[in-house]
Amino acid sequence: MKVAIVSYIxxxxxxxxxxxxxxxxxxxxxxxxxxxxxxxxxxxxRLRVEREGDVTVYSFLPWNLYWVGDKDEQPMWKRVPWxxxxxxxxxxxxxxxxxxxxxxxxxxxxxxxxGLSPSVWAAARAEGIPIVHTCRDYELFSPLxxxxxxxxxxxxxxxxxxxxxxxxxxxxxxxxxxAVAPSRYTLxxxxxxxxxxxxxxxxxxxxxxxTLEALERVRGAxxxxxxxxxxxxxLGRLEKAKGVDLLCEAVAACADRCxxxxxxxxxxxxxxxxxxxxxxGHPRIAFHGAVFGEAKARLLAECDAMVVPxxxxxxxxxxxxxxxxxGKPVIAAASGGLPELVAPGETGWLVPPGDARGLAEVIGxxxxxxxxxxxxxxxxxxxxxxxALERVAEEYRAxxxxxxxxxxxxxxx
Numbered sequence: 001m002k003v004a005i006v007s008y009i010x011x012x013x014x015x016x017x018x019x020x021x022x023x024x025x026x027x028x029x030x031x032x033x034x035x036x037x038x039x040x041x042x043x044x045x046r047l048r049v050e051r052e053g054d055v056t057v058y059s060f061l062p063w064n065l066y067w068v069g070d071k072d073e074q075p076m077w078k079r080v081p082w083x084x085x086x087x088x089x090x091x092x093x094x095x096x097x098x099x100x101x102x103x104x105x106x107x108x109x110x111x112x113x114x115g116l117s118p119s120v121w122a123a124a125r126a127e128g129i130p131i132v133h134t135c136r137d138y139e140l141f142s143p144l145x146x147x148x149x150x151x152x153x154x155x156x157x158x159x160x161x162x163x164x165x166x167x168x169x170x171x172x173x174x175x176x177x178x179a180v181a182p183s184r185y186t187l188x189x190x191x192x193x194x195x196x197x198x199x200x201x202x203x204x205x206x207x208x209x210x211t212l213e214a215l216e217r218v219r220g221a222x223x224x225x226x227x228x229x230x231x232x233x234x235l236g237r238l239e240k241a242k243g244v245d246l247l248c249e250a251v252a253a254c255a256d257r258c259x260x261x262x263x264x265x266x267x268x269x270x271x272x273x274x275x276x277x278x279x280x281g282h283p284r285i286a287f288h289g290a291v292f293g294e295a296k297a298r299l300l301a302e303c304d305a306m307v308v309p310x311x312x313x314x315x316x317x318x319x320x321x322x323x324x325x326x327g328k329p330v331i332a333a334a335s336g337g338l339p340e341l342v343a344p345g346e347t348g349w350l351v352p353p354g355d356a357r358g359l360a361e362v363i364g365x366x367x368x369x370x371x372x373x374x375x376x377x378x379x380x381x382x383x384x385x386x387x388a389l390e391r392v393a394e395e396y397r398a399x400x401x402x403x404x405x406x407x408x409x410x411x412x413x
Contacts, residue, residue: 003105003108004037005109006038006096006108006111006116007112008112009115010059017318022136028390031054034397036054037055039099041062046060047095062117063085063090064086065078065085066078068115083143088117088119089119092117093119096120107404111136112137121133121175122172122175130403130404132177132396133176135315136315138152140170140190141155141158141166141190142155146241169195173199174196174198178200179199180399181203181204182203182204182206184340185337200402200403204399205341205392207388207391208388209389210384211388211389212388215384215385222381225304225374227370230305232251232306233303233305233328234247234308235319238269240271240311243311247307248278252284258364258367260367261284262284263307272287275287297326305329305348305366306328306330307331308330308331309333309351310336310353311354313335314336321341321383324380328373333353334350334352347379348380
């Protein structure tokens with residue numbers, strides 16, 4: 001099978017979970033012997049064609065005021081017209097259609113449209129190629145792609161002046177043959193707003209990126225601590241919506257009565273400087289900045305539990321399944337798609353989003369009885385198998401085949 005994967009960014013250093021998921025899927029399909037071509041954006045205007053292992057990568061800069069990867073540094077006077085040009089980008093349409101005409105894939109799998117616009121759907125439709133679309137964030141009805149802040153709240157409520165943004169995309173989404181999301185919460189959020197009226201829909205989770213064989217190696221090398229120290233890990237963006245400030249507050253509240261407690265904070269974001277200033281020198285909190293590769297794996301291996309305290313609805317939560325891959329339970333906010341991943345009492349704990357006191361209670365309970373977390377290790381390793389790279393790739397491959405054969409059907413999570 002030949003698959004064209006469209007991802008607004010493909011550089012792993014320039015994107016978050018959506019980018020990592022698209023990359024992992026491309027690699028997973030290539031590992032199974034499928035021919036994979038990736039279409040993505042870059043800072044360079046001219047079309048570049050490169051090989052990354054078994055994957056062909058096409059990259060170019062669509063005509064607009066700036067590259068999508070630089071959006072956070074742009075002033076508002078640029079962001080508004082940029083969004084208008086991103087409603088339907090004729091340059092992206094021409095370039096993407098020319099790539100599809102050259103590659104002739106069986107399926108076009110769109111993972112994120114920002115910077116390319118829904119003209120990608122139109123390009124695939126013009127070439128007669130079926131479209132699978134995965135909702136890896138809320139970009140189809142929220143200009144920010146998230147439900148954070150004032151704009152995100154307006155998008156979530158569907159206030160009148162946000163409706164043209166989403167209704168146009170909903171109309172254009174009629175071209176999609178199969179709609180996917182990594183959680184039932186996310187899929188339903190799109191379907192009830194009128195997206196994908198002609199598409200079959202399925203929930204297919206994201207992968208942590210490890211194969212079943214690699215999971216067994218990690219499991220064989222793991223060691224469960226029997227010491228009194230309890231190490232918690234936060235891994236992600238240091239932003240208000242992620243609840244990392246509430247987590248630091250909760251750990252600080254437990255610090256006096258839980259001398260065995262430690263929190264490692266890994267990531268970067270707008271709150272980093274303020275958090276470092278406030279907790280500089282705190283004996284229970286350590287900041288590591290951005291971590292990748294071996295440094296990230298070491299933190300995962302050494303922690304007793306991962307904490308995901310998001311205060312806005314998460315799409316999925318790759319860090320949850322990454323924690324499972326290392327046999328670590330998760331303390332997660334009961335928001336968005338997170339409750340679909342955590343089995344309370346088996347693979348972790350759920351707390352109300354934004355509840356620092358409730359978070360502190362769970363943390364204190366684990367600090368008082370470290371065995372609570374360590375007893376969950378086997379169940380977490382077992383849960384990680386569900387999100388193995390080849391299993392997720394095979395689910396997508398089965399969907400592609402169903403679309404090509406004109407079938408599909410609803411598949412509840």
